[in-house]
Amino acid sequence: MKKIIVAVAALALMAGSAYAADWNFYGNARINTFWTDTDRENAPDPDTQFNEYLISISRIGAHVKVSDELTGRFEYGAGGGNANIRLLYGEWDFGAGKLLIGQDWEPLNLTGSSQVYMQESALEGFGGEMAAVRAPQIKLTFGGLQVAFVQNEDTNVNDINGVGTTTDFVIPKLEVKYAYTVDNWKFTMAGGYQTFDVNIGAVDEDVTSWGLGLDVAATFGAFSFSAQVNGGSNVGNIWLIDVDDGVNNTIGNGYALVWNNNVIDNDAIGGRLVVAYTFNEMLGVEVGYGYQETEYDASIINGVNIEKDDSQSYYIQFPITLAPGVFVVPELGVVDFKDRWDGLDEDKLTYFGAKWQINF
Amino acid sequence: MRQFMQTFFAFKIIVVVLTFFTFWAAAGTGLCRDAKTVAVFPFEMNSSQDLGFLQNGLFSMLSSRLSDAGKVDVLDRQTIDSALARAKAGGLVKGAFNEGTARDLGAQMGVDYVLFGSLTHYGESISLDASMVDVSGQKDTLAFFEQSNAMGDVIPLVNAFAGDINMKVFNRNIDNKLYARPQEQNPSLGGLQYAGGGGMPAMQASRGFTTHLKMDEVIRAMATGDLNKDGRLQVVTATDSALQIYHLEGNLFTREIQLDYASYLRIIGLDVADINGNGYPEIFVTAMTIHRQTLSSFVVEYNGSSYTTLQEGLSYYFRVIDSVDGNPVLYAQDKGRGPYAGKIYIMSPANNTYREEKAIRVPRGTSVLSLARGPVRENSGDEFLSINQHHRLVLINDTGSDEWESTEKYGKTNNYWITGDQAADRTVRDRAYFNPRIKFHSVGEDRKKKVFLIKNSEFGAGSLGRIKRFKEGRVDVMSWNGIALAPVFQTVPLQGWVSDFDIADIDNDGIEELLISVVTRSKIAILAKDKTSNIISYELKN
Numbered sequence: 036m037k038k039i040i041v042a043v044a045a046l047a048l049m050a051g052s053a054y055a056a057d058w059n060f061y062g063n064a065r066i067n068t069f070w071t072d073t074d075r076e077n078a079p080d081p082d083t084q085f086n087e088y089l090i091s092i093s094r095i096g097a098h099v100k101v102s103d104e105l106t107g108r109f110e111y112g113a114g115g116g117n118a119n120i121r122l123l124y125g126e127w128d129f130g131a132g133k134l135l136i137g138q139d140w141e142p143l144n145l146t147g148s149s150q151v152y153m154q155e156s157a158l159e160g161f162g163g164e165m166a167a168v169r170a171p172q173i174k175l176t177f178g179g180l181q182v183a184f185v186q187n188e189d190t191n192v193n194d195i196n197g198v199g200t201t202t203d204f205v206i207p208k209l210e211v212k213y214a215y216t217v218d219n220w221k222f223t224m225a226g227g228y229q230t231f232d233v234n235i236g237a238v239d240e241d242v243t244s245w246g247l248g249l250d251v252a253a254t255f256g257a258f259s260f261s262a263q264v265n266g267g268s269n270v271g272n273i274w275l276i277d278v279d280d281g282v283n284n285t286i287g288n289g290y291a292l293v294w295n296n297n298v299i300d301n302d303a304i305g306g307r308l309v310v311a312y313t314f315n316e317m318l319g320v321e322v323g324y325g326y327q328e329t330e331y332d333a334s335i336i337n338g339v340n341i342e343k344d345d346s347q348s349y350y351i352q353f354p355i356t357l358a359p360g361v362f363v364v365p366e367l368g369v370v371d372f373k374d375r376w377d378g379l380d381e382d383k384l385t386y387f388g389a390k391w392q393i394n395f
Numbered sequence: 396m397r398q399f400m401q402t403f404f405a406f407k408i409i410v411v412v413l414t415f416f417t418f419w420a421a422a423g424t425g426l427c428r429d430a431k432t433v434a435v436f437p438f439e440m441n442s443s444q445d446l447g448f449l450q451n452g453l454f455s456m457l458s459s460r461l462s463d464a465g466k467v468d469v470l471d472r473q474t475i476d477s478a479l480a481r482a483k484a485g486g487l488v489k490g491a492f493n494e495g496t497a498r499d500l501g502a503q504m505g506v507d508y509v510l511f512g513s514l515t516h517y518g519e520s521i522s523l524d525a526s527m528v529d530v531s532g533q534k535d536t537l538a539f540f541e542q543s544n545a546m547g548d549v550i551p552l553v554n555a556f557a558g559d560i561n562m563k564v565f566n567r568n569i570d571n572k573l574y575a576r577p578q579e580q581n582p583s584l585g586g587l588q589y590a591g592g593g594g595m596p597a598m599q600a601s602r603g604f605t606t607h608l609k610m611d612e613v614i615r616a617m618a619t620g621d622l623n624k625d626g627r628l629q630v631v632t633a634t635d636s637a638l639q640i641y642h643l644e645g646n647l648f649t650r651e652i653q654l655d656y657a658s659y660l661r662i663i664g665l666d667v668a669d670i671n672g673n674g675y676p677e678i679f680v681t682a683m684t685i686h687r688q689t690l691s692s693f694v695v696e697y698n699g700s701s702y703t704t705l706q707e708g709l710s711y712y713f714r715v716i717d718s719v720d721g722n723p724v725l726y727a728q729d730k731g732r733g734p735y736a737g738k739i740y741i742m743s744p745a746n747n748t749y750r751e752e753k754a755i756r757v758p759r760g761t762s763v764l765s766l767a768r769g770p771v772r773e774n775s776g777d778e779f780l781s782i783n784q785h786h787r788l789v790l791i792n793d794t795g796s797d798e799w800e801s802t803e804k805y806g807k808t809n810n811y812w813i814t815g816d817q818a819a820d821r822t823v824r825d826r827a828y829f830n831p832r833i834k835f836h837s838v839g840e841d842r843k844k845k846v847f848l849i850k851n852s853e854f855g856a857g858s859l860g861r862i863k864r865f866k867e868g869r870v871d872v873m874s875w876n877g878i879a880l881a882p883v884f885q886t887v888p889l890q891g892w893v894s895d896f897d898i899a900d901i902d903n904d905g906i907e908e909l910l911i912s913v914v915t916r917s918k919i920a921i922l923a924k925d926k927t928s929n930i931i932s933y934e935l936k937n
Contacts, residue, residue: 060859254684
């Protein structure tokens with residue numbers, strides 16, 4: 036009986052709170068339908084494949100406004116066919132700035148491409164776009180400046196000798212972004228830093244990740260463009276890198292390598308350019324190109340000559356708005372994983388299809 | 396025996412007295428009278444516009460005018476809708492109503508009379524056609540048809556029809572004037588409802604609005620002024636990337652000219668004022684580019700023979716705000732990091748352009764597009780009133796701090812700015828919606844300045860979806876009641892959303908009009924043109 040009373044009281048409290056706050060629920064469902072033709076250098080090409088699937092970033096969520104100063108948000112995605120928390124945070128506007136606590140987009144997220152292939156890849160990972168997605172963090176915002184203390188990322192230090200490693204953190208991952216807007220131009224700079232000790236047998240080594248990015252975007256009437264360059268060391272620990280066709284590969288994912296009781300740094304550089312034209316509220320066109328490469332800071336590892344590992348992607352799309360909140364985005368493009376770090380050729384995917392989306 | 400007789404007489408007296416009181420009470424409450432029941436069915440609306448609000452209004456007006464306690468009962472709308480749905484499902488009603496259908500349906504519902512009809516609207520002409528059918532068939536059907544050249548005549552037509560029914564069917568003679576709800580004890584303001592100054596229920600006005608223009612586009616903004624110094628006021632409307640200039644002829648707006656600008660522009664604000672002092676008022680146009688992340692505002696002026704662009708590509712939001720002494724002052728807000736973040740300046744003319752003269756102090760979250768100069772309270776100094784980014788009405792004191800904030804939401808439009816940089820994909824980016832203008836104007840018997848502002852209401856109170864979908868809008872007239880701003884007058888709710896308003900004597904009759912642009916539909920759909928705006932006016936007569 037006591038439990039029931041407590042449960043009823045809790046529900047009443049929640050209902051009261053919900054009534055007192057402004058809730059704005061939203062969601063969207065997205066389906067991709069694509070034909071993909073894979074070109075393999077050292078093996079027979081598979082037949083053209085058609086895939087239709089729910090895009091994992093389909094979502095449902097809500098903005099919650101308790102007062103002008105106190106807001107919150109939650110958002111669930113459809114990762115792996117299950118509901119996963121994309122966003123969950125509260126934010127306090129204290130006048131001079133804002134304090135955010137929870138899981139939100141990281142400052143190292145400089146977006147510009149709307150590429151829809153795969154899981155709406157947006158040139159992330161293989162196309163040079165700095166994409167740090169979402170993570171638990173404490174974030175301060177002062178106008179155009181964001182400073183965030185973000186959950187550490189340590190699971191991606193590879194150990195090819197198999198001696199076993201453990202890691203120790205002393206400070207959180209630090210990310211800073213500053214955006215400056217003047218007339219029709221927007222300049223954004225972002226940088227991140229993380230360090231941790233990796234214990235390899237009796238040896239302690241530091242794995243330090245850092246990265247910088249500069250993004251410029253502008254609009255001229257119905258035209259818009261955005262360009263970005265970024266680079267850093269061991270950036271797999273601070274943003275998404277994937278230049279090896281989805282294979283969990285140390286160099287391809289931008290991680291440091293633990294080898295012979297040493298840490299081999301992995302340097303990365305990338306960039307992208309997107310140009311778009313909006314004909315009207317119903318139709319637009321966007322063309323994008325991105326390039327990403329990673330390379331170990333060593334010439335030979337385990338007797339193998341190390342080369343750069345790179346990839347590129349380019350596409351053209353025609354976003355169509357059928358009605359407010361109803362979209363079809365036909366897209367034709369290429370994802371070329373080019374050469375691997377050991378010199379082997381990788382897959383080149385040529386694709387055509389469309390994303391279908393309804394916001395509700 | 397005697398005792399028995401006494402008891403018997405006493406019992407008879409009690410029975411007689413009880414019977415008398417029972418009949419008396421029944422008569423007093425009308426129970427012994429033969430109360431007639433009337434079913435008023437929703438009128439068929441033949442119009443290219445969505446006149447759902449008028450359909451509801453016709454039902455309400457006829458219900459109130461025909462109801463007579465104990466004599467005539469008019470069924471409520473819910474009962475009617477349920478009966479109609481059942482009849483349609485059962486195949487009793489197919490297509491339009493006719494006398495036979497009405498009689499059958501009335502018999503099924505057990506009512507005495509069925510009232511049905513249609514309202515046809517074409518251009519500015521309207522025709523009201525209705526029939527009152529006696530379900531028993533003992534009385535002839537009372538038919539009524541009348542037409543008018545003004546939309547605002549709907550109410551008098553309904554009054555006349557209701558009068559006919561009352562006279563010929565119910566033998567009740569009521570002067571048409573009595574149909575107007577009592578207002579003697581309350582202040583009046585033309586066709587606007589009295590809102591009670593806070594707390595009192597709104598009351599229906601006897602006078603309606605006049606429709607001056609219907610357009611198959613979304614009117615984003617509107618302003619008035621004598622643009623070419625011909626002594627006649629012009630009305631300027633803005634659609635996405637064009638301006639239209641009209642003047643009034645009769646009750647209708649006649650278009651003088653359409654000025655087309657770059658198709659990538661999206662206009663969200665208009666003001667007319669002679670800021671450069673050359674005698675011709677400028678049109679200050681606040682516009683975004685189609686990406687809705689960049690401003691590209693411009694200024695237009697009549698040069699004696701044509702309209703020319705004085706300035707373009709300006710990264711400002713403009714608003715002309717009357718000073719305390721009534722002179723127009725140009726305010727501009729720079730782009731900042733968003734529509735509610737830029738600094739606001741008083742602008743002054745300088746060499747065919749405008750320069751920032753002085754920044755004003757306002758709280759964060761203020762937009763110049765929904766800013767007006769007070770005083771709001773009596774005997775107070777410099778005060779501003781604004782609708783902030785959360786759609787709350789904010790009183791700003793002379794130090795630039797917010798002194799009071801409303802609990803209710805006001806403003807809201809369908810004009811928006813794309814915000815947020817967390818996702819490049821525009822399909823999921825957040826939108827910051829602009830609020831419409833606020834204006835101070837002297838109206839009412841006390842001639843004190845009151846606040847005019849728009850209140851657009853969303854479906855589901857805006858709790859669903861990122862895109863605002865409006866149910867209805869209205870203009871409120873508010874004044875300070877000592878502790879808060881409270882509505883004094885208000886227009887009837889208008890289906891759709893109110894995009895802008897202005898106050899001017901557009902028909903030059905010495906009485907100012909409240910001019911309102913209403914967007915009734917604004918869907919975007921392939922192969923369908925589904926956008927409609929209207930400009931209507933209320934006379935602001937005491």
